[in-house]
Amino acid sequence: MNNQERRRIRLLFSGIVQGVGFRPAIYRIAKEQNLGGFVCNTPEGVVVEVEGHPRHIEGFVPAVLNNLPPAAEVAAVSQEDLSVRGEQTFQIRSSRDDGDKDVMISPDLAVCDNCLRELKDPRDRRYRYPFINCTDCGPRLTIIRDVPYDRGNTSMACFPLCPQCGTEYENPSDRRFHAEPNACPLCGPRLWMTDGQGVPLADDFPDPVEQARELLKKGKILAIKGLGGFHLAVDATNEQAVQRLRARKYREEKPLAVMVGHLEAAGRIAEIGRLEQHLLSSPQRPIVLCRKKRHGGIAPSVAPGVPDQGIMLPYTPLHALLLEDDSPPLVMTSGNRVDEPICQKNREALLRLKGIADFFLLHNRDILVRCDDSVVTAARGKTVMIRRSRGYAPRPITLQQCYPDVLALGPQLKATLCILKGNQAYLSPHIGDLETPEARAFHSESLSLMERIASCRPKVLACDLHPAYYTTRLAKELPHREIFRVQHHHAHIVSVMAENGLSEQVIGLAMDGTGYGTDGTVWGCEFLISDELDFQRAGHLEPFPLPGSDKAVREPWRVAVSLLHESYGHDWQEMAQRLDLSAFASHFELLNSMMASGLNSPQASSLGRVFDAVASLLGIRHTASFEGQAAMELEAMADLPYEASYPFLLRYEDGRTLLDLRPLIRTLAQERINGIDPHKIASRFHVSLIKALAATAGEIRERTGINRAVLSGGCFQNRILFNGVTRELEKEGFAVYTHISLPPNDGCIALGQAVVAASRLKRRKS
Amino acid sequence: MSTERILLEHGGGGLLSHELVTEVFLPLFSNACLDRLEDSAVVTLEGRKFCFTTDSYVIDPIFFPGGNIGSLAVHGTINDLSVCGGIPLMLSAGFILEEGFPMEDLKQITRSMAEAAKTAGVSIVTGDTKVVARGAADGLFINTSGIGMIEYPQPLSVDSIQPGDAVLVSGTLGDHGATVLCRRRELGLSSGIRSDSAPLNGLISSILAASQHIHCMRDPTRGGLGAILAEIAGQSGFSITIQESELPVRDEVKGVCEILGFDPFFLANEGKVAVFCAPADADRILATLRNHEYGRDAKIIGSVGERNGGGLIMQTIIGGSRVVDLPLGELVPRIC
Numbered sequence A: 001m002n003n004q005e006r007r008r009i010r011l012l013f014s015g016i017v018q019g020v021g022f023r024p025a026i027y028r029i030a031k032e033q034n035l036g037g038f039v040c041n042t043p044e045g046v047v048v049e050v051e052g053h054p055r056h057i058e059g060f061v062p063a064v065l066n067n068l069p070p071a072a073e074v075a076a077v078s079q080e081d082l083s084v085r086g087e088q089t090f091q092i093r094s095s096r097d098d099g100d101k102d103v104m105i106s107p108d109l110a111v112c113d114n115c116l117r118e119l120k121d122p123r124d125r126r127y128r129y130p131f132i133n134c135t136d137c138g139p140r141l142t143i144i145r146d147v148p149y150d151r152g153n154t155s156m157a158c159f160p161l162c163p164q165c166g167t168e169y170e171n172p173s174d175r176r177f178h179a180e181p182n183a184c185p186l187c188g189p190r191l192w193m194t195d196g197q198g199v200p201l202a203d204d205f206p207d208p209v210e211q212a213r214e215l216l217k218k219g220k221i222l223a224i225k226g227l228g229g230f231h232l233a234v235d236a237t238n239e240q241a242v243q244r245l246r247a248r249k250y251r252e253e254k255p256l257a258v259m260v261g262h263l264e265a266a267g268r269i270a271e272i273g274r275l276e277q278h279l280l281s282s283p284q285r286p287i288v289l290c291r292k293k294r295h296g297g298i299a300p301s302v303a304p305g306v307p308d309q310g311i312m313l314p315y316t317p318l319h320a321l322l323l324e325d326d327s328p329p330l331v332m333t334s335g336n337r338v339d340e341p342i343c344q345k346n347r348e349a350l351l352r353l354k355g356i357a358d359f360f361l362l363h364n365r366d367i368l369v370r371c372d373d374s375v376v377t378a379a380r381g382k383t384v385m386i387r388r389s390r391g392y393a394p395r396p397i398t399l400q401q402c403y404p405d406v407l408a409l410g411p412q413l414k415a416t417l418c419i420l421k422g423n424q425a426y427l428s429p430h431i432g433d434l435e436t437p438e439a440r441a442f443h444s445e446s447l448s449l450m451e452r453i454a455s456c457r458p459k460v461l462a463c464d465l466h467p468a469y470y471t472t473r474l475a476k477e478l479p480h481r482e483i484f485r486v487q488h489h490h491a492h493i494v495s496v497m498a499e500n501g502l503s504e505q506v507i508g509l510a511m512d513g514t515g516y517g518t519d520g521t522v523w524g525c526e527f528l529i530s531d532e533l534d535f536q537r538a539g540h541l542e543p544f545p546l547p548g549s550d551k552a553v554r555e556p557w558r559v560a561v562s563l564l565h566e567s568y569g570h571d572w573q574e575m576a577q578r579l580d581l582s583a584f585a586s587h588f589e590l591l592n593s594m595m596a597s598g599l600n601s602p603q604a605s606s607l608g609r610v611f612d613a614v615a616s617l618l619g620i621r622h623t624a625s626f627e628g629q630a631a632m633e634l635e636a637m638a639d640l641p642y643e644a645s646y647p648f649l650l651r652y653e654d655g656r657t658l659l660d661l662r663p664l665i666r667t668l669a670q671e672r673i674n675g676i677d678p679h680k681i682a683s684r685f686h687v688s689l690i691k692a693l694a695a696t697a698g699e700i701r702e703r704t705g706i707n708r709a710v711l712s713g714g715c716f717q718n719r720i721l722f723n724g725v726t727r728e729l730e731k732e733g734f735a736v737y738t739h740i741s742l743p744p745n746d747g748c749i750a751l752g753q754a755v756v757a758a759s760r761l762k763r764r765k766s
Numbered sequence B: 001m002s003t004e005r006i007l008l009e010h011g012g013g014g015l016l017s018h019e020l021v022t023e024v025f026l027p028l029f030s031n032a033c034l035d036r037l038e039d040s041a042v043v044t045l046e047g048r049k050f051c052f053t054t055d056s057y058v059i060d061p062i063f064f065p066g067g068n069i070g071s072l073a074v075h076g077t078i079n080d081l082s083v084c085g086g087i088p089l090m091l092s093a094g095f096i097l098e099e100g101f102p103m104e105d106l107k108q109i110t111r112s113m114a115e116a117a118k119t120a121g122v123s124i125v126t127g128d129t130k131v132v133a134r135g136a137a138d139g140l141f142i143n144t145s146g147i148g149m150i151e152y153p154q155p156l157s158v159d160s161i162q163p164g165d166a167v168l169v170s171g172t173l174g175d176h177g178a179t180v181l182c183r184r185r186e187l188g189l190s191s192g193i194r195s196d197s198a199p200l201n202g203l204i205s206s207i208l209a210a211s212q213h214i215h216c217m218r219d220p221t222r223g224g225l226g227a228i229l230a231e232i233a234g235q236s237g238f239s240i241t242i243q244e245s246e247l248p249v250r251d252e253v254k255g256v257c258e259i260l261g262f263d264p265f266f267l268a269n270e271g272k273v274a275v276f277c278a279p280a281d282a283d284r285i286l287a288t289l290r291n292h293e294y295g296r297d298a299k300i301i302g303s304v305g306e307r308n309g310g311g312l313i314m315q316t317i318i319g320g321s322r323v324v325d326l327p328l329g330e331l332v333p334r335i336c
């Protein structure tokens, strides 16, 4: 063939194309089509140059798009023609040859179908080998020690490849070409079982997986070393076993997730729609919150009182073996003590989980980076992130603009941190509540990890306004040039703006538990006219006192009392007696004085607390064992479609729209006293609240002419509220923006902090 | 400073007080003695060690079960001297009186002061009185200063704390704070709680006599035991671990805190001392404390760990641990 009949093009693939087996896939397709050229990773994406027969060249891009590796997603392809060079062979150019360290660390990927097939094939040399993986799947982030992502920089470094594995690793046409964690029973990590004290069980039982399955069947609690940490596992259909796990873990009521073997098993437990199906089997394999079915066979104390069951499918070969055939669903909860981060190392797990686990299923592939399971849910046909961690982090979020380098330290609860560099925002995996020494150590581990991943050490810091947050105190201790303090709800709104590429002013609806306001009071039902730099508090819920302050978070009855006090004035005690609150009557006088004098009764405009209060008014729950519990149960109660019926008031004062829910509370309380079905009241409450929030936004639009509405805040994890407010605002002609890949809860705060700080820095420079 | 004006919390003994002292006063007053930020200044005069302290008392209510502002002003200064190892020698008393303050109340307060000083074996040797117009003060404020002589051979200071030290407290927590809360007019709470206001010079000299290995002492007043331990952990860089189960709290105090939403760990004490000592001497010191009328409920509550900046760590009753941060100010909600 002479050069006249040849053609050469250069392609740039962007999107999720690195660390997901994309280059070997390109290689195979180029080989099949007999094309010369090369493929390599660049900071912009994957660059491919191919030359060959014009017909093959034309078919190349469609062939690639039709044969993408499971975890890859191509966002864009750009193409340009080049002059022919006569190149006959096709090469994968290694990223280091290009001198770039920017090649991203991929998140961990669930075991792929090809590997599963081999796992179950008695003729395969990796038959039942729990560490099987390939370029399409397996551990990534959780085994790295340093960048770039190379076997030598991972915890696989201490497992020299056997000749056969080595050949696979070197061969560009093999599924395991440059699969860094490649391993087999001969050369790779191994699995073993120990008793509760860490003493290995006798070797006469050759298969630890079988052993584990037997013990689980008997109702034992197993600590199982997984991908990003340890799980505590127990048979999810065994009520006694689940209760024992709860008692030992001091986790009284917080819902537990379950792992099932396949989609069909998931369908027995909960309503699995098309999106849920897609999410459950995606390579990220998150925990998906699905509406429980009434007789799903799961033990009652797995997720008591709440509407959803968290479900996930096996994501490692080990899980696949544990849940093989028709083994019962397993509770798989983070292996930690209450409020501490997930355990990472064998010795740490043996120490911290002693007394909780009856047995340990251990292996010798070190977890170098902790990573919790991610949690998502589906609402209005969209994925709503609840906890962004394994499978998603540390993939950066691409922003519409470039910013100066900033490190955002995040909030106090559900913390993540964020490094902003250019147009990339690198968010850490979920760290958790920064209340324990372990969580704080994890925060600083995550900090240095993210600095390595982003290869950047910003000197400008962002943190919350709250003076008592650990991260605020930390900001002062870290070496820095400057600290920008960002109001909590402003950060909420700006994170949505950044995800959606919005830079013009928006009306931000931040519906939240609690955040520190610029006036030192507790905010949490805020309508903020925001841009990336600043905000104006255009509206909010009328504040009410929280008698007992932090205590009111755990004791919703206090908030119920406060709302009655607000709504009825002097007569509130009589109403409280007629409602379900009479059990607390002996405290009424004292709370009355506390609220009157302000003693330990901070003013709050928190919507999360209103949900709690209504749950208490309806007798659903007066004390909570975790934040949001009462609100979740109220949501579960509201499954009947009813039209709005409760009134509310809007007042315009000092440039702000104030939402007054007292009429709503009065009507609701009266209905409760009249014996109306609490399901009906819960539904009406939701619908009325949706109308009230939309009406407040509407009034602010009238004043300002701003038509873009942005939703964030933990309350939007409530699907009725999220769906309802979105629908109502859209009906009113608003352009509504919500989170895309970050959670509406405080998991999004770090991004918002980073973008606000970077924008302020940028404005000053220009 | 993070605020433009003085807030009430700047006087609360928590994070904001700490900021006020370290960012406003210290840079300008700085000297070796002050910079240590102990309860008293320790000075050497002609080869002998003395300690010197001052404190102002602004309290609502002025009278409370277990004492009044006058006895409190005497006990407070005696205790500040005692925890630095000082044997109190003499006190001063300054009064700022609001126009219209009842003479009978003033007499009663003065009687209490005289009595408290006599019981503790110190004299009030100088004083001052100012009267301000109605509204310029709230009834009456008292300032007391005191001088004590130090005979204990080892330096008692945060700098003397060693890894492995035992941490003791001489009795129940939050009695004074809870008493004052209950007496706040608007609450109208009646409870059997009394302030623990007491002079600790006797108690402290008995433990100083019992052990040569006491390293540091503090009186956990404003901000309670939680604030002083968090502060010491911050200053020293040592992590300090406290067992929640060992913290002595009266049931009545627990009950009041439960309903008001306060934590006795952060409520003021006026007759308690926290002791850091070599672990080998902990039991002897505990026994000595328990032998004294003001130390009956003493407990060993924790220990000093590594110098790793780990802060104050509470081992909770349910087997977890959490970091106790310096509160923002006494009685300031944390809420997050």
Ligand SMILES: [Fe+3]
Pocket (backbone or CB within 6 Å): A488, A492, A512, A513, A514, A515, A713, A714, A745, A746
């Ligand atoms: Fe929030």
Ligand SMILES: [Mg+2]
Pocket (backbone or CB within 6 Å): B039, B055, B076, B080, B221
């Ligand atoms: Mg003092």
Ligand SMILES: [Zn+2]
Pocket (backbone or CB within 6 Å): A111, A112, A113, A114, A115, A116, A132, A133, A134, A135, A136, A137, A138
């Ligand atoms: Zn695979």
Ligand SMILES: [Zn+2]
Pocket (backbone or CB within 6 Å): A161, A162, A163, A164, A165, A166, A183, A184, A185, A186, A187, A188
């Ligand atoms: Zn091998």
